[in-house]
Amino acid sequence: MTTLPDWISAGLLLAGAGFYLAGTLGLLRFPDVYARLHALTKADNLGLGLLVLGLALQAENLAAALKILLVWPLVLAASAAVSFAIARRAHELGIEPAGQEGKRP
Amino acid sequence: MGAVLLRGTAFALVWWVLAEGRADSWGVGVVSVAAALAASLYLAPPGAGRLSPTGLLGFAGFFLAQSFKGGVQVAVRAFRPAMDLAPALVDVPVALPDGLPRVLLVNTLNLLPGTVSVRLAGDRLRLHVLDARLPIAEEVRQAEARIACLWRTGP
Amino acid sequence: MNAAARLAVVLLALGLGGALVAAVLELPAPHPVLPEAVAAHMAVSGVEHPVTAVLLNFRGYDTLLEVAVLLLALLGMLAAGPGEGVAPAALPAGPVLQTLARLAVPLMILMAGYLLWAGAHRPGGAFQAGAVLAGAAVLLHLAGLLPAWASPGLLLRLGLAGGLLVFLAVAAALLGQGALLRYPADHAGTLILLIEASLTISLGLILAGLFLVLAARRARP
């Protein structure tokens, strides 16, 4: 850890880990399945994004860096679509969000 | 024709990244890219709309900034000892044309601050919001405007 | 289950476990000969990755039989019949899921091709590539873009059996060399790539079939 990119990379990795922790906390603390989806789709994906960026800075060549970066959009697309699928199904099954009993729009 | 060239180039670029630029990979690479291109053309026939490069850049910038904001917002709420949530279901009207733009909106809103899409029916999108006190409608309009700029002519 | 039977089962399990532990302890110390033997023969294997060299060259007949076992498993499922009712059409799915499938499946095909190529000199190969292809088929089915398989047509049957057939054809052609699957050193790489490519497609179809045939059998008229 001597050069500037190394410091930036370390900072990004630590920040990423922080968002992962936030995602886990959200999953454990948020009141219902919809709110937990927020934790999963936003905090965890940002955590992975920062992690990927931090690791790409350490890559040996451009192609290797791009390969690591490629992971992020794939996970983003997957988790956005899966989150919608689960939220839609929960809504179909009549699961009410917390704090919203009986007042569906 | 343009779509074939564009997608072919994109897949070739992905192959180059996967194979880490090794030149001896192109024997298998050409076949794989051709197969991926064929599958892509079969599954998603090219439409009339053309992507606009400036719109793409604008959307990417907007998306990165907003998804950072979204992550921070969820993280702040998850870390705070007394979680300050006001969850609610909200219906918003959708002005974007049917098809890809709407799908993109649904997916984008899933990753943006405070919203998870729950149902898309007709011209109305039902969202679950973490905090109903935030200006949700305004954010949805912003995302819609960015997505509308992606195509030169509506697909 | 009453208490005596339960006790008997526990004792049996403990006895079996103890016998297994004893058997493992009895094993002679691992031979350092094998990794060295593989390393010594890498030059004639036609590939640069030792795992692929073992799977498709040095112990190619093992892999041949494994593929046959997988194919037999699927044939068994097909032989059990398509169940009552007609083959279901693909279930309709929302546009969001369909878009994901339309976008991700070409990338999965690219990834499968990459894994197939990578197998020659680093981890990868037909089995992993086939699994990714099968995942693509399952995703297409879940998104309502690919119907379940009630009974495969001729082309599909050819695809399912093709990998094994190519493998067998190469093995038969090489019988003249005096041993099963002893590749001539200067063509080994090409032959292995040919076998792996056909295996990728067949394994992908077989693994996808495990899901798609069951899905067809489960559907109700």
Add this chain to the structure above:
Amino acid sequence: MSPSLALDILLALALLWSAWRTLATPDLTRAVVMFIVFGLLMALAWARLSAPDIALAEAAIGAGLTGALLLDALGAWKRQAGEDKP
């Protein structure tokens, strides 16, 4: 204790525990979820054991096929159970 040793010990314990929960839980949904979790932990374990070939196969099969197959079977079974007892 070095982080790598701690990681390995934790991974091994988590593997044993998730395998146990998969087999012992009476709730089938939980069993399937724990099996998916077990598969992912297994992929990480292969990665730590310097066996990326198997990690790759485990990730592909575990994430793409077995999870979907078990969830599909679970859904069909639950649907049937729901139809049998109206």
Add this chain to the structure above:
Amino acid sequence: MPVEDRPMTGLEGPLALFLLLNLLAALVRAARGPTAADRMLAALLFGTTGVGVLLLLAHAGDGVSMPLVDTALVLALLAAIAGVAFARRGWHKTEEGHDDPA
């Protein structure tokens, strides 16, 4: 011994450990439910976090282990399938009686 083979240097090792701890904490949600979807969310978290752990492990030794990056890519590409299978096939109303509320 694999542990000696791949020494961990720098931040990657401790961070991989940290993410693994995160994963195991998320299993509490799988245990508590209350709905099947809540349990499934823990498995989905294993997808995103597992990709992160694999990438960290790829960078943990001397140099980068590209096969582990490939593994992370495969996991990222296929991670959606289990979630989609759950939402489309695995989750039915009839199970509500089976799910005991937390």
